[in-house]
Amino acid sequence: MRARNIKPTAMRELVLEVLSRQTAAIGLPELEEHFEKADRTTLYRTLKTFEEKKLIHKIDDGTGTVKYALCSETCECEPDDLHVHFLCKKCEKTYCLYNIPVPTINLPPGFQLDGVNMVVNGICSNCRT
Amino acid sequence: MRARNIKPTAMRELVLEVLSRQTAAIGLPELEEHFEKADRTTLYRTLKTFEEKKLIHKIDDGTGTVKYALCSETCECEPDDLHVHFLCKKCEKTYCLYNIPVPTINLPPGFQLDGVNMVVNGICSNCRT
C-alpha cells in the first residue's frame, strides 16, 4: 500500500484501515467519528497527504462535505482514470462507480480539458428495497 | 421573465438584471459586490426563490462557492435539460455549456437516476490567449 511513497505512521495506518473498510466514500467529519482521540487537523492533513500521493481521491458531491475514497492500484487521477460517482439522496452515501468511466466531452474550440467531476444523484440499490 | 410565477419586487428585478448581464455563473459573495445596500440574506433568499421557480439553476463547481446561472426559457431542470459546466482554473469563472448536454449514464442495476452534476475543469478560451 505504501508504494505511494507515504511514510507509514501509526495514525496513517489507522486512517487507511478505516478507509479500506468503507463501502462508500467518507468525509472528514464522518472520519472523525471513527476515532476517539484523534484530532481533526491531523486527519485533515492525513487525507491531504493521501490525496497528494494519489492513494485516495477527492469527491465533491455537492453536499457541502468533500468525501474521499481509495484509488485503484494503478490510478494516477488523470482524465482517463476518472469514474462516475453516485450520491444517494436517501442514505446520503456517495459511491464510486469504479467501472463507469466518465464519458468523453467535446469542448468548444479553445477550451482545454484537465479534469472532470461527474456526480449522478438518485436512489441507490440499497435504499430501493 | 416572470412566466415563472415569481412576484416581481424591486430587489428581484435588480438581481435578475445583474444575473442577465453575466457571461459566467455567479455566486452569492460575488453577487453581493454588485450591490451597495442590499443584504446578503435577501440576496440569498432571492437566489433560492429563483432556483425553486427554475428561473436559475445551481452549479456546484467544487470551489466552495455555489454559483448560479439563468436557465434557458424552456428549462425544467430535469435530466434532459442538464448541460455540462466548465470551471476555468485560471480565471476561476464557471461557464454553462448550454449546448453540451450531459451524456447518458447506464447505472448498475437497482440504481435510480434523478440528476447529474458534471463539471469539467481546465482552461477557458479567454485565458489561453
Place this chain on the structure above:
DNA sequence: ATGAGGGATGCAACTGTATTGCAAAGTTAT
C-alpha cells in the same frame, strides 16, 4: 549514545459560505 534537523501531531484560533430567527417594513385583499 547524543543532539540537531525535519516531519508529524495536537490545540486553538480563524476563515468563508451558508443558513436561521425574529422583528420591521411593505403588499394585498377584505
Place this chain on the structure above:
DNA sequence: ATAACTTTGCAATACAGTTGCATCCCTCAT
C-alpha cells in the same frame, strides 16, 4: 382601515475547512 401574508434587514449561528505555532517523535550524523 384593518388584518393577513410576504418580503426585507439585521444579528446570530452552523459548519466544513484551514492555518499558526508549540510540542512530540523519529532518523541521522557526529
